[in-house]
Amino acid sequence: MRKRILSLTLLFTTLTVMETFAQKTIEILTKNTALILQTDHENSLLSTYLGKRLTDINEYPTILGLDKFKPGSDDLLNKREAYIASGSLNLLEPGLSITHADGNKSTVLSFATVEEQQVDKNRKLTSIVLKDKKYNFQVRLNYLAYYDEDVIEQWVEINHNEKSSITLNKYASANLTLSGKKFFLKSHYSGWGREMRSEEQQLLHGIKTLDSKLGTRNNLLHSSSFMVSVDQPATEDTGEVIAGSLEWSGNFRLDFETFDEYYLRITAGINNFASNYTLKPGENFITPRFVYTYSSEGKGLASRNMQNWARTYQLLEGKGERLSILNNWETTYFDFNDEKLKHLIEDTKKLGVDVFLLDDGWFGNKYPRNQANAGLGDWEYNKQKLKNGISALGKESTANGVKFGIWLEPEMVNPKSELYEKHPDWIIRQPERKEYYMRNQLVLDLTNPKVQDFIYNVVDQTFKEVPELAFIKWDCNSLIYNANSPTLKNQDHFYIEYVRGLNAVLERIRAKYPKVPMMLCAGGGTRVDYAALKYFTEFWPSDNTNPFDRIFIQWEYSYYFPSIAVDNHITDMGKQPIKFKTDVAMMGKLGYDVRVNELPEKDLLFSQNAVKLYNSFKDIIWHGDQYRLQDPYENKAASIAYVNANKEQAIIFNYYVSTIYETGIALPIKLKGLDPAKKYNIKEINLYPGTTSPIDAQKIYSGDFLMKIGFNPEVNSKRTSVILQLQAIAP
Structure with a gap:
C-alpha cells in the first residue's frame, strides 16, 4: 500500500x-x-x-514574483x-x-x-x-x-x-x-x-x-x-x-x-x-x-x-519643407471666374506666399458646382467659370512665380451629378431605403476596385491637365449612413474594406507622385490619425479659424502632432486684429484665406513682412522641440515655445486669453528647454507697423535664470499677442 x-x-x-x-x-x-x-x-x-x-x-x-495577488474563492x-x-x-x-x-x-x-x-x-x-x-x-x-x-x-x-x-x-x-x-x-x-x-x-x-x-x-x-x-x-x-x-x-x-x-x-x-x-x-x-x-x-x-x-x-516628409498658401475659399466661395482667379494669383505673389490654392466649385457642367448640392463627382472643369480650363491656371501661376494647388473631394458624390446617374452601383446606400445625406452628399463605395480606379484616375487626370500642380487639398465631408456596399459579398467586412480601399488608392497616388504636398481635410479636423498621415504632409485642424478658438484647438492637437503638420490660416473669421490672427497662425504651418486686395495699406505691409519673418524662423517651429509653458485654460495668457536642437534659438508665442477685463500678467513665465549655461538676449518680433515694444532687446539673461525665474512678455488686453525670439550670445 x-x-x-x-x-x-x-x-x-x-x-x-x-x-x-x-x-x-x-x-x-x-x-x-x-x-x-x-x-x-x-x-x-x-x-x-x-x-x-x-x-x-x-x-x-x-x-x-513580486505580485502577491492570490485569488480566493470569490475573486476573478x-x-x-x-x-x-x-x-x-x-x-x-x-x-x-x-x-x-x-x-x-x-x-x-x-x-x-x-x-x-x-x-x-x-x-x-x-x-x-x-x-x-x-x-x-x-x-x-x-x-x-x-x-x-x-x-x-x-x-x-x-x-x-x-x-x-x-x-x-x-x-x-x-x-x-x-x-x-x-x-x-x-x-x-x-x-x-x-x-x-x-x-x-x-x-x-x-x-x-x-x-x-x-x-x-x-x-x-x-x-x-x-x-x-x-x-x-x-x-x-x-x-x-x-x-x-x-x-x-x-x-x-x-x-x-x-x-x-x-x-x-x-x-x-x-x-x-x-x-x-x-x-x-x-x-x-x-x-x-x-x-x-x-x-x-x-x-x-x-x-x-x-x-x-x-x-x-x-508623417510624410516630416523632416522636409512646407508650402505657404493663399486659399480662395473664404474670398470667393463658389463665385469666381478666370478674371477673379487671375487677380488672386497675382495677390499670392504680392503677399509673398508659395501657392495659390483653388478650392471648391471649379468643376461640373451638366450640374455645375455653384453651390454644395450639385456636381460633386463630376471632375471636369466648369466651362462657364473657367473658359481656359484649370491647365491655364497652372500656367498663370507659373508665370507669376507662384505654385498652383487644387481642392478635391474624390470619395464623395452629390445625388445631383452625372456620376450618380451613371453609376448608382458605386454608391454606399441600403437598397429600397431612404437616402440620408450629410452636406447634400453620399459616399462612394471604396470597397469596389472600380471605384478605387475612378478615384485614382481623378487625381491622376488632374495632374495630367495641370503638370504644374504642386498641392492638393483632399476633403471628406460626409459620414456613412445606411452602410452597405452594392458589390461586397460579406457586408460584415464593409467598414474594414472601405479603409483598405482608401489606403490602396493613396498608395497608388504616392507611388506615382511621392512628394507632392497634400492636406488632409475632413469637414475640419475629423480624420486626423497617423495612418492617414503616412500619405499626407499636413492636416486641416478645424473649419473654425477664429484665432481665439484656434489657440485652444491648436493647443490640444499639440499633445500628439507636430506643428509642421498643422495648417493654420488667417481669415476674416473673428474680430481680432490681423496681428493677433497672424501670430496665432504662425504656431504651425502659415496660410491665408483673405481678400488681399481689400487689406488696408498697413495690414498688407504687416502681412508681407510677417511672411518674410516667418520664413526666417519657420524651421524652429516645424522641427524644434515644443514646450507648453502656460496653459490657456488656467491662466490669463497662453504661452508655448519652440527650441532648436542646439538650444541656440527659440521662438515663444504668448496670447492674451482672458475673456473679462484684466490687468496684464504680473508674474514672469518660466521658460523651458534652454541651456542653463548659455546667455540669451530676447527681442519682440512681428510688430505691427508704427508700434514699439516695451521689451528691452539689449538685456542678456542666462538660460538658468530664464528657466528658474522666467520672463514677462508683457502681454495684456492691449498687447494681445507677443512673439519673442531668443538668441544665444556667443561667449
Missing part, C-alpha cells in the same frame, strides 16, 4: 513538473522605457511592467496577459474574441516563440507567437521599439489552419496593462468647428470607451489619441503618463477598464461594431498599429516623444 501511495505521489509530481514551464522574460526597451513581458508557470504570456527603464536589466525577471482569475482572449478564464473586456470553425468560442493562448530583429540602429522589432493548443490557431504580437524617441508601435497578426473559416468577433491591436493606485484619462471630444475639446477624469469602476462608428471622418465625435496619468494627474513636467494614438482611418475603439484595485487595462483597435470578420484558413489578418510612449516627466515629454517619432518615421 505504501509503495502504491509513493508511486501515485511520484506520478502526480511528474505530471506537475510536465505542466510547469520555465519562466521567460522578454524585454522591449527604448532609451528610457521598458515594457516587460514574462511567461508564468502555465506558459501564459503576461505583461508585468511598463515604465521607466531599470539600470540593471538582469533585475527584470524578478518582477513577476485576472491574469495580466499581454493579449487577452475570451471564452476561458478571462471574464473582463478581451482584446480577442474568436468563433472557431467548430463553433467553439473559447481561445487559450500560450507562449510559443519569440524573434528579435534589429531593423536599424534605432529600431528593434520583437515578434512573439502565441498558440492555442486545442486549435491550429495563432497570434503574432509585434512590438516595434524606437530607441531614441522612446516610442513603441504595437500590432497583431492573426492566422489559422482550422478545417474551415473562423470568425473574428473582436481583434484589438493591443492590450496594455498599467499598475497604480489611480488612473486619470485625458481625452478629446469634438463637433464641427469645436474640434479637440479636452476633458480629464479619474477612471473609476467600469469601462470607459471612446469609439467611432461613423465610417469616415472617424474623429468627428471622439479623438483616437489620448493620455493616461498614473497615481495622480500628470502636469506638463511631472508625473507618469502614457500617450497613445491608433493608426487607423476608420471606426476605432479604445477601452479603459480598471480591475483588481491596482490595474488599468487599455484595449485599442478597430471597432468591431457590425464587423465580424471571416478569416479563411491560411489567410493573415493584420490589425492597424497602436503607437504609444511612456514619460516619467509629464505630458510635455510625452508630446515631444510622439512629435519626434512622427517627424522622423510617420
Whole structure:
C-alpha cells in the first residue's frame, strides 16, 4: 500500500513538473522605457511592467514574483496577459474574441516563440507567437521599439489552419496593462468647428470607451489619441503618463477598464461594431498599429516623444519643407471666374506666399458646382467659370512665380451629378431605403476596385491637365449612413474594406507622385490619425479659424502632432486684429484665406513682412522641440515655445486669453528647454507697423535664470499677442 501511495505521489509530481514551464522574460526597451513581458508557470504570456527603464536589466525577471495577488474563492482569475482572449478564464473586456470553425468560442493562448530583429540602429522589432493548443490557431504580437524617441508601435497578426473559416468577433491591436493606485484619462471630444475639446477624469469602476462608428471622418465625435496619468494627474513636467494614438482611418475603439484595485487595462483597435470578420484558413489578418510612449516627466515629454517619432518615421516628409498658401475659399466661395482667379494669383505673389490654392466649385457642367448640392463627382472643369480650363491656371501661376494647388473631394458624390446617374452601383446606400445625406452628399463605395480606379484616375487626370500642380487639398465631408456596399459579398467586412480601399488608392497616388504636398481635410479636423498621415504632409485642424478658438484647438492637437503638420490660416473669421490672427497662425504651418486686395495699406505691409519673418524662423517651429509653458485654460495668457536642437534659438508665442477685463500678467513665465549655461538676449518680433515694444532687446539673461525665474512678455488686453525670439550670445 505504501509503495502504491509513493508511486501515485511520484506520478502526480511528474505530471506537475510536465505542466510547469520555465519562466521567460522578454524585454522591449527604448532609451528610457521598458515594457516587460514574462511567461508564468502555465506558459501564459503576461505583461508585468511598463515604465521607466531599470539600470540593471538582469533585475527584470524578478518582477513577476513580486505580485502577491492570490485569488480566493470569490475573486476573478485576472491574469495580466499581454493579449487577452475570451471564452476561458478571462471574464473582463478581451482584446480577442474568436468563433472557431467548430463553433467553439473559447481561445487559450500560450507562449510559443519569440524573434528579435534589429531593423536599424534605432529600431528593434520583437515578434512573439502565441498558440492555442486545442486549435491550429495563432497570434503574432509585434512590438516595434524606437530607441531614441522612446516610442513603441504595437500590432497583431492573426492566422489559422482550422478545417474551415473562423470568425473574428473582436481583434484589438493591443492590450496594455498599467499598475497604480489611480488612473486619470485625458481625452478629446469634438463637433464641427469645436474640434479637440479636452476633458480629464479619474477612471473609476467600469469601462470607459471612446469609439467611432461613423465610417469616415472617424474623429468627428471622439479623438483616437489620448493620455493616461498614473497615481495622480500628470502636469506638463511631472508625473507618469502614457500617450497613445491608433493608426487607423476608420471606426476605432479604445477601452479603459480598471480591475483588481491596482490595474488599468487599455484595449485599442478597430471597432468591431457590425464587423465580424471571416478569416479563411491560411489567410493573415493584420490589425492597424497602436503607437504609444511612456514619460516619467509629464505630458510635455510625452508630446515631444510622439512629435519626434512622427517627424522622423510617420508623417510624410516630416523632416522636409512646407508650402505657404493663399486659399480662395473664404474670398470667393463658389463665385469666381478666370478674371477673379487671375487677380488672386497675382495677390499670392504680392503677399509673398508659395501657392495659390483653388478650392471648391471649379468643376461640373451638366450640374455645375455653384453651390454644395450639385456636381460633386463630376471632375471636369466648369466651362462657364473657367473658359481656359484649370491647365491655364497652372500656367498663370507659373508665370507669376507662384505654385498652383487644387481642392478635391474624390470619395464623395452629390445625388445631383452625372456620376450618380451613371453609376448608382458605386454608391454606399441600403437598397429600397431612404437616402440620408450629410452636406447634400453620399459616399462612394471604396470597397469596389472600380471605384478605387475612378478615384485614382481623378487625381491622376488632374495632374495630367495641370503638370504644374504642386498641392492638393483632399476633403471628406460626409459620414456613412445606411452602410452597405452594392458589390461586397460579406457586408460584415464593409467598414474594414472601405479603409483598405482608401489606403490602396493613396498608395497608388504616392507611388506615382511621392512628394507632392497634400492636406488632409475632413469637414475640419475629423480624420486626423497617423495612418492617414503616412500619405499626407499636413492636416486641416478645424473649419473654425477664429484665432481665439484656434489657440485652444491648436493647443490640444499639440499633445500628439507636430506643428509642421498643422495648417493654420488667417481669415476674416473673428474680430481680432490681423496681428493677433497672424501670430496665432504662425504656431504651425502659415496660410491665408483673405481678400488681399481689400487689406488696408498697413495690414498688407504687416502681412508681407510677417511672411518674410516667418520664413526666417519657420524651421524652429516645424522641427524644434515644443514646450507648453502656460496653459490657456488656467491662466490669463497662453504661452508655448519652440527650441532648436542646439538650444541656440527659440521662438515663444504668448496670447492674451482672458475673456473679462484684466490687468496684464504680473508674474514672469518660466521658460523651458534652454541651456542653463548659455546667455540669451530676447527681442519682440512681428510688430505691427508704427508700434514699439516695451521689451528691452539689449538685456542678456542666462538660460538658468530664464528657466528658474522666467520672463514677462508683457502681454495684456492691449498687447494681445507677443512673439519673442531668443538668441544665444556667443561667449
